Amino acid sequence: MKKAYFLFISVVLTLLMQSCLHEKNTTFDLPAAERVDQSVADYTTLLESSEGGWMLHYYAGRNYSYGGYTLLLKFKNGHVTAMGDVLDPEEKATSEYEVVKDQGPMLSFNVYNKVIHPLAAPWLGNPEGIQGDYEFAILRATTDSIVLRGRKWKNEMVLTRLPKDTNWDEYMMGIITVKDGMSVSTYNFIQGNDTLAQGSIDPDTRRITVTLGQTKWDMPYCTNATGIVLRQPITIGGKQYQNLTWNETERALTEGELKVAQYTPSNHKKIDFWVGEWQLKTSLRKRITLTLERATAPNTLKGYLLYDKVSYELQLTYDPINGRIELPGQPVIDPTYKYPAGIVMVPASQKDSKLFGEGKGSMYFTWNEDMSRADAEDSGQISGYTVDSFLGVAYGEDLSPLLNPKGGYVYAFTLPNIEYIKKLK
Structure with missing residues (x-):
C-alpha cells in the first residue's frame, strides 16, 4: 500500500513539475515579447503626446568627438517634423518615423529628413561624415524626458519635452x-x-x-x-x-x-583689413604680389596674383572666428590663353616633394603683430603632410596635365615655400 501511495505521489509531483515548467515559459517568454510590443506602443504615445514637441541635444562623432546640435522634433501620426541648427536653421522638414523592436525599443528616422539625416551622411572623401546617427535605442523615459543612445556611434543624448506654447521660429x-x-x-x-x-x-x-x-x-x-x-x-x-x-x-x-x-586677440583682423596689395614671400627671388578685394559672397575675397607680369584671379575665404584668411587649391583661368583647359593651382609640400589633388589642402594667413605681416601656415587638412607651396599646373585640350619633354608637369606659375604676405598699400 505504501509503495502504491509513494508511486501515486511521484506521478503527481512529476505532472506538477511539468505544469510549472510550462507555466514558467508562458509567464517569462511570451509576456517578455508582449512587454516589448507594449513599450513600443507606449513610447510612440509618449512621443506624440507633446503638443509643443521635443528638443534633442544631439552629439556627433565617436566618443563625442565632433560637435553638438540642437534639434526641435514634433511627432504626430507616424511623422516627425524637424528644425535644427544643422544646415539652414530656418528650414522645417517632415518625414516618417517609427518606434521599432530591436533588442529593445528603438526610435528610427527611417525616411530621409533634410534636417536630421545630413548629420549621418557621408562626405566626399569621408565615408563616415561627422559620425552621426539616425536610429536610437530608447534607454529610459519619464513624462518629460527620453534618454536615447545612437545605434552606431553609441553617444547618449536626451529628448526634453517642450512647453505647449513653444514657438519654434522664435526659438x-x-x-x-x-x-x-x-x-x-x-x-x-x-x-x-x-x-x-x-x-x-x-x-x-x-x-x-x-x-x-x-x-x-x-x-x-x-x-x-x-x-x-x-x-x-x-x-x-x-x-x-x-x-x-x-x-x-x-x-x-x-x-x-x-x-x-x-576677447579679441591682436592677430584677429576684420575682413576689410585684408583688402589691399600684399607682397607674397616665397623661396623664389622674384617680386610676387597679391591684391585682395571684397567679393560678393559673404566672407570671401577676390585675389589677383601678379606673377611675371601676368595677373591670375584667385578666390580666398575669410575666417570670421579667427580673423584670418585661407587660400585653397582651385582652378584658375589662364589669361594668356596658352593652356587650352586652363590651370589648376594645386597644394604641394616642397619639404616632402608631394603634389596634392585639387580640393585637398590649403594655407592660412594669420596676422603677426610683432612682425607686421601675415604668416603662412598649413591648415592641417592632409594628415601626415604639410602644405607649404602651390603649383599652377597647366592643362591641355584633353583635360589632362601638360607634360614637358622630360615627362614632368608644365607649370604656369610656382609658389614654393610660401612664408608670409606683407602689406604694401
Missing part, C-alpha cells in the same frame, strides 16, 4: 542670435574676480576647450535660445557649471559666479 531665431554674438572663439574664464584661464568656444566645431588647473576640458556643446549647454558640467572650485547664458552687452556667457568673456 531658432534665438539660437541664430546667440551664434551671431559668439563670433569670436577666444574667451577668458573668470570666476568671481579671478581670471582662471584663456580658452576657446568654437562655433565651427561646436566645442569648448580650456585647461583649468590640472584639468583639460574638451567637449561639445549645444546652442539654445539663450546660450549654450555643455555636454557635461565643468567643475571649478567644487562648483559645477553646465548651462551658460549669453549676455550680448557684456559679450560673455555666465552662470552663477562663472563668466566666460569674449
